[in-house]
Amino acid sequence: MMVTQSSSPFGGGTRTRVLLALSLLGESYPRELSRVLDAPLSGVQKALQSLELDGIVAGRSVGRTRVFQLDPRYFARDALKQFLRRLTEPEVGLQKQVAALRRRPRRTGKPL
Amino acid sequence: MTLSARSSLGAVAASVAGALRTHKIRAVLTGGACAALYSEGAYHSRDLDFIVVGDATRTEMDNAMESIGFVRRRDRYVHPRARFYVEFPRGPLAIGGEYRIRPVTRSTSHGRVLMLSATDSCRDRLAAYYHWGDLQSLTVAAWIAARNRVNLATLQRWSTAEGAREGFDRFVAETSGIRRRKAPRRARR
Numbered sequence: 001m002m003v004t005q006s007s008s009p010f011g012g013g014t015r016t017r018v019l020l021a022l023s024l025l026g027e028s029y030p031r032e033l034s035r036v037l038d039a040p041l042s043g044v045q046k047a048l049q050s051l052e053l054d055g056i057v058a059g060r061s062v063g064r065t066r067v068f069q070l071d072p073r074y075f076a077r078d079a080l081k082q083f084l085r086r087l088t089e090p091e092v093g094l095q096k097q098v099a100a101l102r103r104r105p106r107r108t109g110k111p112l
Numbered sequence: 113m114t115l116s117a118r119s120s121l122g123a124v125a126a127s128v129a130g131a132l133r134t135h136k137i138r139a140v141l142t143g144g145a146c147a148a149l150y151s152e153g154a155y156h157s158r159d160l161d162f163i164v165v166g167d168a169t170r171t172e173m174d175n176a177m178e179s180i181g182f183v184r185r186r187d188r189y190v191h192p193r194a195r196f197y198v199e200f201p202r203g204p205l206a207i208g209g210e211y212r213i214r215p216v217t218r219s220t221s222h223g224r225v226l227m228l229s230a231t232d233s234c235r236d237r238l239a240a241y242y243h244w245g246d247l248q249s250l251t252v253a254a255w256i257a258a259r260n261r262v263n264l265a266t267l268q269r270w271s272t273a274e275g276a277r278e279g280f281d282r283f284v285a286e287t288s289g290i291r292r293r294k295a296p297r298r299a300r301r
Contacts, residue, residue, distance in 0.1 A: 053187070054202055060244070072243035075206030 009087075010056075014039055014047040019070070020091060022057060023084035024098045027069035036097045056080070113222065115181060115194040121148055124196045125160055126223035127180050133224075135176035137168045140205055140215040141227035142236060145196075149218075149225075150233050151255040160198045163205045165215075173200065207235045208242075208274045230260035235270055238283060242276035250279075254286035258294060 010016040017037050022028060025036070030048060034041040048068055051057040058071035070077060070084075088095065113127050125141055132139050141149075144157030164173075174184055182189040182198060189198040205213045207228075216229045228236060234256045240249035256262065264284070271280035 073208055073239045075204065075209055075211045078209070 014043045018047045029065045122220050123222045129225040131176045131180045138166045139164045146228045146233040154255045155252045163203045208239045231262040242279045257287040258290040
């Protein structure tokens with residue numbers, strides 16, 4: 001069996017993967033991140049909370065949902081984005097997961 | 113100074129700054145509290161964000177805050193009587209891409225406070241407007257600029273670096289509008 005192990009330069013593995021997912025998605029919410037990363041919701045929420053405390057991600061409320069993105073006010077945001085972009089390159093699985101997400105709008109009431 | 117429910121933001125800021133100084137913790141007041149002080153009450157904030165510059169352990173911070181009656185609840189310090197709470201967001205002290213921030217010591221009637229300069233407080237609010245489209249922050253930045261001496265050339269350079277040249281023009285227009293409204297009318301002859 002082949003085991004692939006990703007590096008975790010941002011502390012825990014979930015913290016790093018949350019950042020990678022956010023860099024690909026632009027913005028997202030905990031449940032979506034949990035689905036994309038196939039990680040427990042509580043772990044994703046915890047990772048987001050600690051990244052928010054570090055000032056790396058920022059969350060805002062949209063209705064009852066907390067939507068997160070890389071904090072555009074973070075002083076090293078450009079370098080961080082570049083680093084994350086590089087880190088996502090070998091993450092083919094994650095890229096496929098993100099690409100499979102439907103994010104375009106859908107008229108209210110239109111049947112699936 | 114004993115804090116009470118009637119203590120103003122300035123009084124609490126000076127009290128916290130004094131306690132931190134006594135305990136040899138260098139921390140800079142930033143964020144909404146700074147904006148509230150510079151806007152002279154036009155903007156209100158209930159939280160005081162201090163960024164520690166240098167080293168301080170959690171125990172040292174707890175001791176400093178406890179000396180003026182604040183107790184820690186998770187990451188926030190609350191006071192049994194004062195309406196305001198205090199947080200210590202993680203540094204570095206930076207505004208957008210700018211991290212070479214020079215804080216200023218401001219003397220108030222309650223004591224000295226190490227805080228962002230008026231120009232940097234303006235930048236801090238403008239960052240929220242530029243990156244989040246937060247119009248309230250634009251208004252507060254304009255209030256700060258209208259009521260204090262700010263370095264417009266610095267603001268313009270930084271705004272351009274943040275990719276917000278148009279946003280800066282809107283800020284200048286907003287500030288001029290506030291100044292015009294503030295200006296005393298000429299007495300009729």
